[in-house]
Structures are given as C-alpha cells and as structure tokens.
Amino acid sequence: MGRGTLLSRMKNRTPARAQHRAGEGGWSLVELTVSLFLLIAIALFGLKTMVAGFMLQNWSIAQSMTDAYAGIETAYAQRYVFSDIESGGTSGIAHWGVYPLAVTTTAVKIGQTPSQSVTATVIRTYHRYPTAPNTTDPVTGAVSYLLESYVVYQNGQQKYAKISKVYRDQ
Amino acid sequence: MKRRKQGGFTLIELTLVLGVSALVASALIGMFHAHIQMLTQALKYNFLAQDAPFIGLLMTRTIGNAEDFRIYASGAAARSASGTPTLTGSAVKLWMRQPNSTFRLVVVSFEANVTTGQGIYVYLTDLSTGAFSTTPNWEMAGASSFSLSAVNFAFDSATISPTDTHPGVLLVTLNGSYNDWYKFAAEKK
Numbered sequence: 424m425g426r427g428t429l430l431s432r433m434k435n436r437t438p439a440r441a442q443h444r445a446g447e448g449g450w451s452l453v454e455l456t457v458s459l460f461l462l463i464a465i466a467l468f469g470l471k472t473m474v475a476g477f478m479l480q481n482w483s484i485a486q487s488m489t490d491a492y493a494g495i496e497t498a499y500a501q502r503y504v505f506s507d508i509e510s511g512g513t514s515g516i517a518h519w520g521v522y523p524l525a526v527t528t529t530a531v532k533i534g535q536t537p538s539q540s541v542t543a544t545v546i547r548t549y550h551r552y553p554t555a556p557n558t559t560d561p562v563t564g565a566v567s568y569l570l571e572s573y574v575v576y577q578n579g580q581q582k583y584a585k586i587s588k589v590y591r592d593q
Numbered sequence: 594m595k596r597r598k599q600g601g602f603t604l605i606e607l608t609l610v611l612g613v614s615a616l617v618a619s620a621l622i623g624m625f626h627a628h629i630q631m632l633t634q635a636l637k638y639n640f641l642a643q644d645a646p647f648i649g650l651l652m653t654r655t656i657g658n659a660e661d662f663r664i665y666a667s668g669a670a671a672r673s674a675s676g677t678p679t680l681t682g683s684a685v686k687l688w689m690r691q692p693n694s695t696f697r698l699v700v701v702s703f704e705a706n707v708t709t710g711q712g713i714y715v716y717l718t719d720l721s722t723g724a725f726s727t728t729p730n731w732e733m734a735g736a737s738s739f740s741l742s743a744v745n746f747a748f749d750s751a752t753i754s755p756t757d758t759h760p761g762v763l764l765v766t767l768n769g770s771y772n773d774w775y776k777f778a779a780e781k782k
Contacts, residue, residue, distance in 0.1 A: 463621065480638055535772065
C-alpha cells in the first residue's frame with residue numbers, strides 16, 4: 424500500500440462531519456435503548472427488593488402476633504379453674520379436649536393490620552395423668568394435666584405453629 | 594442525496610425510538626407508583642412490626658412483676674384513692690412488693706400529658722407519703738399520628754367462656770393509627 428492509494432481513498436470519503444453525524448445517529452439509538460433497559464432493570468431490582476422487605480415485615484408481624492396469642496393461651500391455661508379443665512365448668516364445654524379423642528379446633532382473630540385482620544387456628548388438647556377418667560394417681564392420689572394449645576397460622580403456602588404447654592397438677 | 598440521508602433520522606427510526614421511549618416511560622411511571630405505594634404501606638405497618646412487640650415486652654415485664662392489679666377507666670381514676678376498678682379501661686394499677694414486704698403502688702396509663710403529649714406513662718407512689726407523683730415518673734412509649742393511638746386494658750374472663758368462673762387474664766390491646774391492633778396477655782405472677 425503506497426502513499427498514493429491512501430490519498431486517493433481520502434478523496435473518495437464523505438466529509439468527516441457528516442460521517443460523524445451519521446455514526447452518532449445510529450449509536451444514539453442503541454445508547455438510548457441500552458440506557459432505558461438498564462433503568463428498567465434497576466427499577467425492577469429496587470421493586471423486587473422492596474417487595475421482599477415488605478414480605479419480611481409481614482412475616483415478622485405474623486410471628487409476633489402468633490407469639491402474643493400463644494402467650495394468651497398460656498395465661499388462660501395457668502388460670503383456668505383446675506376442676507373445670509375436664510368438665511368445662513358451668514358452661515359444660517371443655518375448652519381443652521382430651522387427647523386424642525376430643526381435640527378442639529377454633530378459628531381466632533389474633534390481630535389486625537392496616538389492611539386486613541389476621542386470623543389463626545387454635546388447636547387445644549390436654550393429656551391426663553392417670554389417663555383413665557375418674558381415676559387418680561395410686562401413690563399420691565392426685566390428678567395432673569398437660570394443657571396444650573397450638574396456634575396455627577398460614578401465610579400463603581407457609582404454615583407454622585406456636586405451641587403453648589402448661590402443666591397443671593393438684 | 595447522500596448528505597440528507599446521513600444528516601438526520603429516518604421516520605422508521607424516530608417512530609421506533611418514540612415507541613420504545615413511551616413503553617419504557619409508562620413502565621417506569623408504573624414502577625415509581627408501585628414504589629411509593631410500597632413505602633406508604635411499609636410506614637403504616639411499621640407500628641405492628643417494630644413498636645407494638647417492643648411496647649408489649651416492656652409492659653409484660655412491668656406488669657408481670659406486680660403481685661396484683663386493678664383496671665381503671667383512666668389514669669386519674671387509678672391514681673385517685675376513690676377510683677373504682679372496672680373491667681376495661683386505659684389504666685392499670687399495680688401492687689409491687691418491696692424488699693420490706695410492703696407494697697408500692699404503680700400506675701401504668703395511656704393518657705395525654707401537658708408537656709410530652711399522648712403516650713403510656715408510669716406513675717409511682719412516694720415511698721414516704723404513699724402519694725402518687727403528679728407528673729409521670731417515666732414515659733414507657735409515646736403516641737404519634739402514625740404509631741400508637743390508644744391502649745386498652747381488659748380483665749378478660751369472657752374469651753374462653755362467658756359463663757365460666759375461672760380467673761381472668763389481663764389482656765392489653767395496643768391500637769395503631771390505621772385501625773390496626775396488637776393484643777397480648779400481660780402476665781401476672
């Protein structure tokens with residue numbers, strides 16, 4: 424390749440400004456598209472992060488509400504009149520059904536968020552010792568109970584339970 | 594002809610760019626709107642996620658140390674010697690056993706204070722006179738327009754069965770500002 428060839432080619436080329444403008448025109452479209460897609464990708468990532476944070480916040484609320492309700496169940500189990508555990512007292516309805524024959528299941532409202540109420544299912548049961556009804560311990564002559572409450576909460580596909588166990592004896 | 598072609602964009606290019614820009618702009622506006630909504634929701638849920646469990650823990654520890662309790666309609670009624678106990682109210686009077694086996698009275702109440710505004714306040718009796726302090730001894734939690742708005746204490750003997758005569762449980766309900774609430778049992782010894 425000699426000097427003449429180069430000069431000859433330079434002569435045939437379009438003016439530098441026009442060539443630059445044409446190239447800029449094509450590239451600006453690509454740049455714009457890439458920038459917009461990057462912007463969308465960043466916005467989507469931000470949105471996804473926020474949704475994940477919000478879900479975590481909801482999960483945390485449900486955890487503390489179910490914990491609190493399990494605490495209420497514990498308090499009731501500790502204070503329930505001992506002689507009423509089996510019979511249900513004057514109501515005649517035993518709230519902790521004897522295991523496994525009469526386990527009770529109740530839907531309860533455990534809290535309220537700004538948008539909806541939070542409900543859970545409470546499963547109550549008790550274990551008696553001695554297991555046979557109307558019998559007492561042959562040595563001590565006492566009866567004892569293990570009152571169990573399971574606060575079951577379902578959030579979408581996830582299901583979890585908080586357990587309250589109270590041992591009562593006389 | 595050559596110069597004209599290189600000097601600007603063709604109609605197809607412009608249409609394409611405008612179309613893509615419009616699509617992207619609408620998507621971005623939608624996402625921005627969703628961001629704002631999520632932030633608003635997160636702020637509304639903040640009380641239940643952070644404040645309420647912490648206030649619950651503080652109250653449970655305070656009330657749990659009491660030997661006995663009574664509920665009153667208001668803080669003033671609880672501090673008054675002639676106040677009548679109720680089944681539900683915004684204040685609770687606690688009997689705290691002292692090392693010398695005497696009791697010191699404590700009132701935990703949700704009320705408006707002249708200087709610090711609405712909140713949960715704790716009043717203690719003076720050890721020598723036995724009279725309640727006229728100003729709160731400490732503030733357990735402050736209320737605001739986006740967090741705590743009310744507190745209710747209830748001696749709830751009716752949750753399990755209205756006809757049973759079992760001892761009641763002190764239930765505390767913390768109300769938020771968006772119709773939200775959080776309920777827990779304040780344990781008694």
